[in-house]
Amino acid sequence: MTGGQHLTARISDAFWRHPRLLLAVLLTPPLIWLGVIYIGSLLALLVQSFFSIDEFSGLINYQFTLKTYAELLRPSNFDIILRTTLMAASVTIVAAVIAFPIAYYAARYAKGRMKAFFYLGVMLPLWSSYLVKVYAWKLILAKEGILNWAVDGVGASAALNAVLALPVIGGSSLSVSYIGTFLVFLYVWLPFMILPMQAALERVPVNLLExxxxxxxxxxxxxxxxxxxxxxxxxxxxSIFTFSLTLGDYIIPQIVGSSRRFIGQAVYAHQGTAGNIPLAAAFAVVPIVIMAIYLWVAKRKGAFDAL
Amino acid sequence: MTVAVEFDHVSRHFGAVRAVDDVSIAIEEGGFFAMLGPSGSGKTTCLRLISGFERPTAGHVRIFGENSENVPPNRRPVNTVFQDYALFPHLSVRDNVAYGLMVKGTDRRRRQAAAEDMLALVKLDGYGARKPAELSGGQRQRVALARALVNKPRVLLLDEPLGALDLKLREAMQEELKSLQRALGITFIFVTHDQGEALSMADRVAVFSQGAIVQVGSPQDIYERPHTRFVADFVGSANVLSPELAARAGGPRHWSSLRPEAIALAKPEAARLTGTVTGTRYLGAVNRVTVAVGGDMLTIALPAVQTVPADGAEIGLTWPDGALHTMEAE
Incomplete structure (x- = not known):
């Protein structure tokens, strides 16, 4: 049986005799990628966050210390963390509320063409460049933009002005207020809430509802x-998507919103112009910790019991 | 007798498909009623019309005399045992059974106690803390039963509840359902495609074909006096005799039925019909022998203790007076 066989046949026989061999061959390259490049750089980042910067020379002091983390607690830095977390939480909650009926309709009622239309409608915005969308929103939300014009047209400018007059979240126009930042985040990340929700709802058997x-x-x-x-x-x-994407984004708050910083912008600024790599690393660790706590709480509350 | 469920010229059409077509029937309270038919005959749609998951295209479904068209499922005095049980996978067995009381607002202590009582009734004491996934098919079936009964429904609907169980378990559950129905005294309406199940459990059977009821009666009626060729054939594979063959066999010139087990072997001179043996199937308790009579085929069931005539043998057939049943319709 063994003599005179082709090499390919011999290889496939070997795989049949050793099923784990095939698994190993298939998994090794991605595991190297994930293990070395991704986890490795993450660890490097983590290590960096335990160094500190010498304030006079601007050089990195390679001594393990918690000094950089203590910096995060300074009011100006802690505000950034608080602001970003609140924004991520509001975007996530509102996205979930908006996404649920859409996802439920798509999972339960949409058939054939309507279903195709649903997928197209949800995915289509993802096909165009993120930057183009954000700049488009800047124009939409601007004082001279179409939204203001429309609100004016229906005679609701008083209501809009009342909203913009609110402390903290208001501003001189939507495009320079937290409300504007929030609207753009909501729009950009909404598909990432709808799609997993729809997949989950589709798996709920109809007879359980009956x-x-x-x-x-x-x-x-x-x-x-x-x-x-x-x-x-x-x-x-x-919510993991919307929450973590909002936590890490640094472009949307820079283009639309007040000039106050979010975590992503802080990381960008500290590792770039300021050259404070340890503080940038410490800021970058914050979303990871927040997500870990979030998942831990969700698991404790039994969110994954139905899996 | 009170009428529990009444169908008054009820139709349910799905586009061009007439799933239920002009069905009228009155189901009395306290009985065990079977809806029997092949798949696609409309029996399950009829059940869903009672539970409220379907609404009639025409006609009225009355539950204890009340028109039910505008009553949603959650406000009907009926509960269902679903075909695949439909247990909530995220809830424990106890919480599954207590679900009906929970949504009614019964406090936790009382509903858990009631759930435990129901689990005891279906012989599942001690299983309350498990998840449905940890139970066998037969146990899930009992949980589904307990969950429906905890609401004390006036009518219990069962949609092919035994279909997924193996033969031994199925027979045991048939007995249990029957005695449960007697003990509780509530109306059971049971959908099945298994004629043996319908005959052994029900007091009354409705035979469905193509969205209509073709015959309603006691199991004996249905089995011994089928109205149509469909009923004769579907309920226990009776021999259907053409008018010509019926006349040759000594009956009226009309479509007739003759049960395989009613036929016995006879000497040619004493026989009502003669034929040639074409094959034998051994089924344990009986041998089913096919006999060619002229151009027609008849099946006879001979007790296995009896010697079977060889293939090709010429044999005479006879049966007791009255066994040849003349059908009312084709």
Whole structure:
């Protein structure tokens, strides 16, 4: 049986006898990529954050210290963290609220052409450049922009001005206020909430909804006790996207919004012009820690029990 | 007798498909009613019309005399045991059973106690803390039953509840469902495509074909006196005799049915019909022998203790008076 076989046949026989060999061959390159390049650089970053900078010479002091992390707690730096986290949380919550009905409709009712239209509608914005979209929003939200013009047209400028007059989140126009930053974040990351949510809702069997109704559950009770718990892993997955993407973004708040910094901008500034690599690294660790805490709490609360 | 569920000229059409077509029937309270038919005959749609997951295209479904068209499923006095059980995978067995009480607002202590009582009724005491995924098919079936019964429904709907169980378990559950129905005294409406199940469990059987009821009656009625060729064939594979063959066999010139087990071997001179043996199938308790009578084929069931005539043998057939049943329709 063994003599005179082709090399390819011998190789495939060897794989058949040693199934793990094939797995090893297939997984080694991506694992090297992930392990060395990705995890490795992450660790390097983590190490950097434990160094400090000498304030007089501007040189990095390669001694392990928590001094840089203490810097994060200075009011000016801590404000950046707080601002970014609040923004990420609001974007995530509002995105979840907006995405749910869309995802539910797509999962439960859309068929054939409507489903194709749904996917196209959700994905199409992702096909165009992120920068183009953000600049487009800057124009839309500007004082002379189409949104202001439309609000004027329906005679609601008083309402808009009242919103813009709000402290902190207001501003002289939407494009230079936190509301504007929020709207752009919401728009740009919404598909990342809708798609995992829709996938999760699609996996909730219809007969469970019928069973809930049959047992006396009103639609709102079915939503609360059956649909939400079963779709929760998908909602969490979507929220991981919107939350972490907002935490790390440095372009949107730079183009649309007040001039106050977000974490991404702080990292950009400290590793670039300021040359303070340790502080940049410490800032970069913040989103990682926040996400880790978020996932830990979600797991503790049983968000992944339905998986 | 009170009528539990009444169909008054009910139709349910899906586009051009007439899933249920002008069905009228009255199901009495306290009975065990079976809807029997092949898949696609409309029996499950009828069940869903009672539970409220489908609404009639025409006609009225009345539950205890009340028109139900505008009553949503959650406000109907009926509960369902679903075909694949539809247990909530994220809830424990106890919380599954207590679900109906939870949505009604019963406090936690009381509903958990009621759930435990129901689990005891279906012989699953001690399983409350498990998740449905940790149970066998038969156990899930019992949980589904307990979950439906905890609401004390006036009508229990069962959609092919035994379909996924193996033969031994199925037979045991048939007995149990039957005795449970007697003990609780509530109306059971049962959908099945298994004629043996329908005959052994139900007091009354409705046979469905192509969206319509072709016959309603006691199991004996359905089995011994089928109205149509479809019923004769579907319920227990009776021999269907053409009018010509029925006349030769000594009956009226009309479509007739003759049960395989009613036929016995006879000497040619005493036989009502004669034919040639073309094959034998051994089924354990009986041998099913096919006999060619002229151009027609008849099946006879001979007890396995009896010697079977060889293929090609000429044999005479006879049966007791009255066994040849003349059908009302084609």
């Amino acid at each position: 069973a809930s109704g049959d047992l006396g559950g009103r639609p709102s009770q079915t939503l609360r006790h059956v649909i939400l718990p079963l779709a929760l892993p998908g909602i969490i997955a979507g």
